[in-house]
Amino acid sequence: MSTDPVTFTSGKAHATLLHPWHAPDNRALWVGLSGGIGAGKSTVAQFFVERGAVVADADTISREILEPGGEGLLAITPYFPEAIRDNGTLDRAYLAHTVFSQPEQRELLESLLHPIIRRKAEEILRTAQPGELAVYDIPLLLETHSQSMFDCIVMIGAPMRERIARLTGNRGISEESARARIEAQVGDEERKRVANWWIWNAGTSSDLNHILSKMYQNLF
Numbered sequence: 001m002s003t004d005p006v007t008f009t010s011g012k013a014h015a016t017l018l019h020p021w022h023a024p025d026n027r028a029l030w031v032g033l034s035g036g037i038g039a040g041k042s043t044v045a046q047f048f049v050e051r052g053a054v055v056a057d058a059d060t061i062s063r064e065i066l067e068p069g070g071e072g073l074l075a076i077t078p079y080f081p082e083a084i085r086d087n088g089t090l091d092r093a094y095l096a097h098t099v100f101s102q103p104e105q106r107e108l109l110e111s112l113l114h115p116i117i118r119r120k121a122e123e124i125l126r127t128a129q130p131g132e133l134a135v136y137d138i139p140l141l142l143e144t145h146s147q148s149m150f151d152c153i154v155m156i157g158a159p160m161r162e163r164i165a166r167l168t169g170n171r172g173i174s175e176e177s178a179r180a181r182i183e184a185q186v187g188d189e190e191r192k193r194v195a196n197w198w199i200w201n202a203g204t205s206s207d208l209n210h211i212l213s214k215m216y217q218n219l220f
């Protein structure tokens with residue numbers, strides 16, 4: 001019997017089953033999807049959306065709760081009053097600069113927002129029925145110690161140079177800002193330690209789609 005890991009390859013991209021896992025038979029399969037900024041999580045999440053999965057997106061929830069009147073904005077206002085504009089909206093660029101240049105400010109912000117984000121994500125994911133996929137797209141899966149929520153963890157990585165190029169090119173983020181966020185996140189070696197599936201998104205978008213299709217067949 002072969003002990004080679006299961007790997008699907010397309011061009012420079014691959015998906016490898018690093019740690020086998022078991023699907024539950026009486027409820028939805030909960031998948032944690034994570035990876036560093038710009039590695040390709042949202043692209044993978046979209047793949048799952050197109051196949052009918054229930055998907056919760058931590059960044060989207062985080063934005064929603066920071067809208068005027070949102071639970072998150074109310075929680076952070078006493079601690080970050082200078083980040084709230086006169087019209088009651090959040091100055092996200094100002095807050096980003098504050099928290100990504102001062103780790104203790106970032107930890108404060110996270111301690112206020114992460115419990116709310118997690119509660120709202122769980123509300124969404126719990127709507128998935130047995131036989132369905134519940135996928136949580138969460139950049140800070142490891143940093144928030146969320147591993148135990150999931151049956152299967154899919155981690156995605158990509159070469160640093162390409163992540164920076166994709167972020168500065170497609171998303172209009174400055175290189176300095178991208179690097180500050182990368183430094184605030186765990187590295188790929190730590191991610192691989194908990195990953196059931198490891199996706200290396202070093203090829204084209206079509207390579208990524210190809211290996212995702214293979215991995216998806218393997219999930220059921």
Ligand SMILES: CC(C)(COP(=O)(O)OP(=O)(O)OC[C@H]1O[C@@H](n2cnc3c(N)ncnc32)[C@H](O)[C@@H]1O)[C@@H](O)C(=O)NCCC(=O)NCCS
Pocket residue numbers: 036037038058059062092093095096099106109110113117138139140181184185
């Ligand atoms: C600081 C904020 C206002 C900056 O907003 P901005 O619109 O510039 O970025 P956005 O929210 O779209 O996040 C983009 C990416 O930045 C990275 N990022 C965001 N927050 C963090 C963080 N606390 N630590 C490390 N990386 C982070 C993630 O990779 C994320 O995908 C915002 O990111 C925020 O409120 N962060 C705290 C909440 C949080 O931890 N969110 C991450 C999901 S749990």
Ligand SMILES: Nc1ncnc2c1ncn2[C@@H]1O[C@H](COP(=O)(O)OP(=O)(O)OP(=O)(O)O)[C@@H](O)[C@H]1O
Pocket residue numbers: 035036037038039040041042043044059139166167170171201202203204205206208
């Ligand atoms: N294989 C690829 N080839 C070229 N571009 C890609 C590839 N994969 C993703 N991209 C693009 O790179 C950018 C970052 O990808 P994506 O938004 O999926 O990353 P992310 O991990 O969700 O980032 P964030 O942490 O900011 O949410 C997007 O514009 C996406 O379209």
